[in-house]
Amino acid sequence: MSSQPPKEAVGITAKKSDDFSEWYTQVVMKAGLADYAPVKGFIVLRPYGYAVWESIRDILDRRFKETGHQNGFLPVLIPEGLLSKEEDHFAGFTPEVFWVTQAGNNDLGERLALRPTSETLAYSIFAKWITSYRDLPLKINFWNTALRAEIKATKPFIRTSEFLWQEGHTVHATEDDAEQEVMSILSIYRELIEDHLAVPAVRGFKSDKEKFVGAKYTTTLEGMMADGKALQMGTSHHLAQNFSKPFEIKYLGKDTKEHLAWQTSWGVSWRLIGAIIMVHGDDKGLILPPKIAPIQVVIVPIHKDKDAQAVKEKANEIAQELKNAGIRVHVDDRDEYTSGWKFNEWELKGVPLRINIGARDIEKGQVEFARRDIRDNKIQSPRTSLVDKTNELLEEVQKSLFSKAKALLDGYISSPASYPEFRSIIEGKGGFARAGWCGDQKCELAVKEETGADIRVIPFDQDGMPEKCIYCGQAAKKVAMFGRAY
């Protein structure tokens, strides 16, 4: 027996409200989600972090398949000549591309890019697969990683040079079909982000400056973190014929004529894990929404030596009953740690619900629950209603996390009446400043230059548009949400 706890279980020493950035890094590391890799800019996922990603992946993968998408595989290397076929796209990505120039002892004739995204590679191949309207729609998703060299300091899940993501690529016969796909995917993303991750998001368009390079337009789900900075959580792009032209993706229509196809692409990455941490976490560590928690319930048997066996048996019996009901449960029956130490560790790891079980609970025919998201709460419940009560509490935690996050978002949405007020919000508490915009990129750039705030999203909900552009005072054409962002 040793009293030395493993490194990652030492509690968080930074406060979320004092030093958000340090707090974030400590949660990532100490909850056992991730670690730094030997190459600057890269991280490693520890099993607990990967399990959270698996939850996210499984939810999306099921929804993609239910809506007629299939998975495929693309190589990680893209020849420079192919990457440069769509000019805007190439210009947008080259500054951050990793280049392979040698294989074994040989210099390569042409540089090969490590996939920053797969549009160009995928579409050069789709062009071969599509000949007739009967081959459409083609809807393929890829679970892989993208590589974009990050110059700024590594921030796990948020700013890394390689990240896990999915990228979907579809080809359609008409512009409308492509538009429907863009919106249908955005709604699958919303479902994932709001209903499963319990993070509310503002839906809308990106400005031309912020849209995906090569897209006609980009739709986005924009979230608000606890420090007042925005996070782009998922994007779905209408590519129109911008790629089908250079890549010659054509099909023979029912009209026996040749047509250029219409396309979409879309993706979410592991930055969603960053959002979960930043939105839900507290000074004790991570708080995971039950729907994606790898462990939904941890059972800690509490006993003296003489009760040990009976209490552990009861703990396992309870675990089995919960497992049978489809609940993800773990019994922490390690002898070398105290109960207090275990409580701290599972709080740090953000397990949404804990069951304490001791001799007294067995006697009384009850179990004791503790919710992770509420401080110092204990809920006793009869043993006989174990499964119902567990499900009820998990649902309450899920709802409560969303409500708190919604209150956070709402509290961060301001509607400044003047540019000075706008600046003081952006430079003060932060969040989204909802303001009129004339639509001119000059104003957008000036605001960015002067305040550091981008147009994060032009919300679908354009209700109550101000009369004037917040910057130039000309007539507003749109209401936009400005903010500083990750």
Add this chain to the structure above:
Amino acid sequence: MSSQPPKEAVGITAKKSDDFSEWYTQVVMKAGLADYAPVKGFIVLRPYGYAVWESIRDILDRRFKETGHQNGFLPVLIPEGLLSKEEDHFAGFTPEVFWVTQAGNNDLGERLALRPTSETLAYSIFAKWITSYRDLPLKINFWNTALRAEIKATKPFIRTSEFLWQEGHTVHATEDDAEQEVMSILSIYRELIEDHLAVPAVRGFKSDKEKFVGAKYTTTLEGMMADGKALQMGTSHHLAQNFSKPFEIKYLGKDTKEHLAWQTSWGVSWRLIGAIIMVHGDDKGLILPPKIAPIQVVIVPIHKDKDAQAVKEKANEIAQELKNAGIRVHVDDRDEYTSGWKFNEWELKGVPLRINIGARDIEKGQVEFARRDIRDNKIQSPRTSLVDKTNELLEEVQKSLFSKAKALLDGYISSPASYPEFRSIIEGKGGFARAGWCGDQKCELAVKEETGADIRVIPFDQDGMPEKCIYCGQAAKKVAMFGRAY
């Protein structure tokens, strides 16, 4: 209505017995499994091919998790300095490493290797995670790709410069624990390969020449393809302390002393898909074992215009019943193709069971089955026993594929009594020559040089060891299976 079928559905024009290599490529391409990528040596997986990989992955992933393994994520880039820390390992891999030398417009100070395998990267990090005996065993698996520049012609699934695989890495307190892990993984691989993929395999050790670079020893599952060439299908390595020494993976034991840890690594790749094709396929195309077939049963409604609706409804009703029973089923109700054309396409794609349903079958209250693995067979069965009969036939196909493959393997195992006989077998029909070996690498190298045959496996089953080495005539120490291989 058009009579022009999509390109991939045109039948196989090469015969398996005449031009095995051409036949193989046609099956891969025309069954819609894979396609060539724009970079030489790389392939793309089409959705049908990826679905087969998903079947394989799901089976293994479940078994890994049941046996206490967890998944993680490692970056694809490994600094040269780290890759070179274990000398044999580095020397083995460098000739085929892809090197990143630039990021954006900047030259990198140190070259970064694209992961040929992750031992060095993983172990540099494991060293940080492990401090105490309580951190052991550490058993982590990674689903990713490995990159090894191939000079020889691309052969999809078998010889590609990037391949999908899993690599498992474990750390143990004792040599015995590591050995148990090596064998336990080999047995999970055997279960996958023989019980699910229906491909029989010879289990045993690799010779020192053929073992994994850096391992103490390598265990393997060696299969036999229909052309008499062997295929290594899965390997599990005992690394002893060969990596824990340079990477300083140490733990504090219960004895309060510091110990070097013991390690294993193991992997299977998408070459298993190549094995399925080469072992089970026939002149009509692919034949998929039911346990891993993405579509186990295809239903083809056969009708004239007046019956169309009734027959399609019945087809969907049958499909729903099979789905409810957990069977993977697809209804091919496309109007623009004839039934004959559909039969050919699904045969090409290797769907193990087809149900034809027409007006006459509805009248008679029956369904008609056709097994993919038997020519010109039709099985009528009462509609009422649909699910039972389907399950029975799927099981029969699964067993029958394994029996045929076992007969193939057995027919390819020879026991030559002399070296001239050995040569004539290797240079003639091929397969495994089971022969005595003195244990000297000189003989192994000479045989390779003269006949092209390696020691594929030193089988665990050493029964009936010949007295003499097949090459030098000295006393045999082991019986080895020699053969030419992919």
